[in-house]
Amino acid sequence: MREKNNRQRIEAFIDRKTKKKSNWFDWRWQVAHTVRDLETAENLLGLKLKKDRREQIKKTVEKFPIAITPYYLSLIDTKNVDYDPIFMQSFPSIHELDSCPSEMSDPLQEDHDSPVKGITHRYPDRVLFLVSNLCSMYCRHCTRKRKVGDRDYIPNKAQIKKGLAYIRNTKQVRDVLLSGGDPLMLSDDYLEWILSELRKIPHVEIIRIGTRMPVVLPYRITSTLVKMLKKYHPLWINTHFNHPRELTESSREALRKLADAGIPLGNQTVLLSGINDCPRIMKILVQRLLINRVRPYYLYQCDLSEGLMHFRTPIGKGIEIMENLIGHTTGMAVPTYVIDAPGGGGKIPVMPNYLISWSTNKVILRNYEGVICTYKEPDSYEPIFCDRKCDDCKLQLNLEGAHEDKAVGIRKLIDDYNDTTSLTPQGTERIKRRNKKS
Numbered sequence: 001m002r003e004k005n006n007r008q009r010i011e012a013f014i015d016r017k018t019k020k021k022s023n024w025f026d027w028r029w030q031v032a033h034t035v036r037d038l039e040t041a042e043n044l045l046g047l048k049l050k051k052d053r054r055e056q057i058k059k060t061v062e063k064f065p066i067a068i069t070p071y072y073l074s075l076i077d078t079k080n081v082d083y084d085p086i087f088m089q090s091f092p093s094i095h096e097l098d099s100c101p102s103e104m105s106d107p108l109q110e111d112h113d114s115p116v117k118g119i120t121h122r123y124p125d126r127v128l129f130l131v132s133n134l135c136s137m138y139c140r141h142c143t144r145k146r147k148v149g150d151r152d153y154i155p156n157k158a159q160i161k162k163g164l165a166y167i168r169n170t171k172q173v174r175d176v177l178l179s180g181g182d183p184l185m186l187s188d189d190y191l192e193w194i195l196s197e198l199r200k201i202p203h204v205e206i207i208r209i210g211t212r213m214p215v216v217l218p219y220r221i222t223s224t225l226v227k228m229l230k231k232y233h234p235l236w237i238n239t240h241f242n243h244p245r246e247l248t249e250s251s252r253e254a255l256r257k258l259a260d261a262g263i264p265l266g267n268q269t270v271l272l273s274g275i276n277d278c279p280r281i282m283k284i285l286v287q288r289l290l291i292n293r294v295r296p297y298y299l300y301q302c303d304l305s306e307g308l309m310h311f312r313t314p315i316g317k318g319i320e321i322m323e324n325l326i327g328h329t330t331g332m333a334v335p336t337y338v339i340d341a342p343g344g345g346g347k348i349p350v351m352p353n354y355l356i357s358w359s360t361n362k363v364i365l366r367n368y369e370g371v372i373c374t375y376k377e378p379d380s381y382e383p384i385f386c387d388r389k390c391d392d393c394k395l396q397l398n399l400e401g402a403h404e405d406k407a408v409g410i411r412k413l414i415d416d417y418n419d420t421t422s423l424t425p426q427g428t429e430r431i432k433r434r435n436k437k438s
C-alpha cells in the first residue's frame with residue numbers, strides 16, 4: 001500500500017507543478033521528471049529531514065549530484081529512511097565526502113586501458129564499450145562516481161563509429177559489453193543502429209548489455225524495445241539488483257518480457273554495508289532472482305572509488321555470505337564473488353577454502369556441512385605431451401559441432417538406423433477426425 005501512496009503523492013505533486021496529467025508508465029516521462037534536487041525529493045515524499053541532515057546532503061550534492069526516477073523514489077519506505085535500502089542507494093549521504101588515502105577516482109584504471117574513447121580493452125577477447133554517459137538514476141555506490149553528472153551526454157555517431165572501428169580492426173574481440181551510463185538511456189533507434197553495426201562484424205560472437213533499468217525504471221523495458229533486441233541474438237543482459245525489495249511487480253514484469261524474448265539474464269550485486277551485507281538477505285535475493293529467470297552472476301566487493309568508503313565491508317563479510325550460499329542453496333543461485341583489482345588487474349574471484357590439504361596421491365576436502373573427506377587421486381595418469389604441435393595429438397581437435405545426418409522423406413524408412421516405420425500425410429480429413437477424437 002505504501003508504494004501506491006507514495007506514487008499518488010508524487011503524481012499529484014508533479015501534475016500540480018507542470019499543470020499536465022502525468023504519464024507514470026511512460027519511461028520518457030519518468031526520465032523527464034527525474035528528481036535532481038533535495039527539496040523536490042523531500043516534497044514528493046512528504047519527508048521532512050532534520051535541518052543538519054539537509055545541510056549535509058546539500059553539501060554532498062555539490063560534489064556528487066542527485067538523480068532519482070519518480071518510480072524508484074516511490075519505493076522508499078519513508079517511515080524508515082535510516083535503514084531503507086532504496087533510500088540508501090538513492091539519497092546522498094555526508095559520508096560520501098569522507099575520504100581515505102587508499103581511495104582513487106579511477107581505481108580500476110579504466111581510462112588507462114582505453115585504446116579509443118569509450119572502449120576499455122582489458123581482457124584478451126572482450127571489450128567494455130561505454131555507449132552512454134547518461135543514467136536515469138545516480139546510484140550512490142556507483143563505481144564510476146568520478147564521471148557521474150559531470151557531463152551527461154550520449155556519444156554521437158562519429159564517436160561511436162571510432163569504437164566500432166576499433167572492434168572491427170581487433171579480430172580477437174568476440175564479446176562486446178555495452179555499458180555506460182546506462183545503454184538503455186539511448187532511444188530504441190540509436191541503440192538498434194549500434195547493435196546492427198556490431199552484428200555486421202563477423203568476429204563479434206556475443207553482445208552483452210549492462211543496464212539497471214529493470215531495477216530503477218522498469219517501464220523502459222517496452223514490448224517495442226524487446227522486439228528490437230531479439231533481432232540481435234545471441235544477446236545477453238546483465239542487470240543490478242542489490243536487495244529483494246527492488247523486485248517489485250513492475251520489475252518482475254520487465255524481467256519476464258526480456259526472458260520471454262530469449263535473452264539470458266544475469267545479475268551483478270554490489271556488497272554494500274547497511275544494505276545487503278547479510279547472509280539472509282543475500283540468500284533471499286539470489287533465490288528470488290532465479291524465480292524471475294535471472295542468474296546471479298557476480299557479487300562485487302565494493303570498489304575503492306572515492307566517496308564509497310561508508311559502503312565498504314571487509315572481504316570477510318563477502319566470504320561469510322558465500323559460505324552461507326554454496327551448498328545451502330541451488331548452485332545456479334550462487335554468484336561468483338569478485339574483487340575488481342585496484343590498478344586495473346581485472347576481476348579476481350575469492351571464496352571460502354574447500355581444499356584443506358593435499359599429498360601426492362590424495363586431496364582432503366570439506367563440504368558446506370563440515371564433512372571432511374579424501375579424494376583418492378588416480379594411481380597413474382599419463383599426461384598428454386603438449387608442444388602445441390597439434391597434428392600429432394590424439395585429442396579430437398575438430399571443434400566444429402558434429403554433423404548430424406538428418407534423413408528426409410523415404411530415406412527415413414530405408415535407412416537401417418532410423419526407427420521410422422511409416423510416413424503419414426498430415427491434414428487429411430481422416431487425420432483431422434483422428435486428432436479431434438484424441
Ligand SMILES: *Cc1c(COP(=O)(O)O)cnc(C)c1O
Pocket residue numbers: 120121122123126127128177347
Ligand atoms: C567486467 C569487465 C568485463 C567483462 O568481464 P566478464 O568476467 O567477462 O563478465 C570486460 N571488460 C572490463 C573492463 C570489465 O571490467
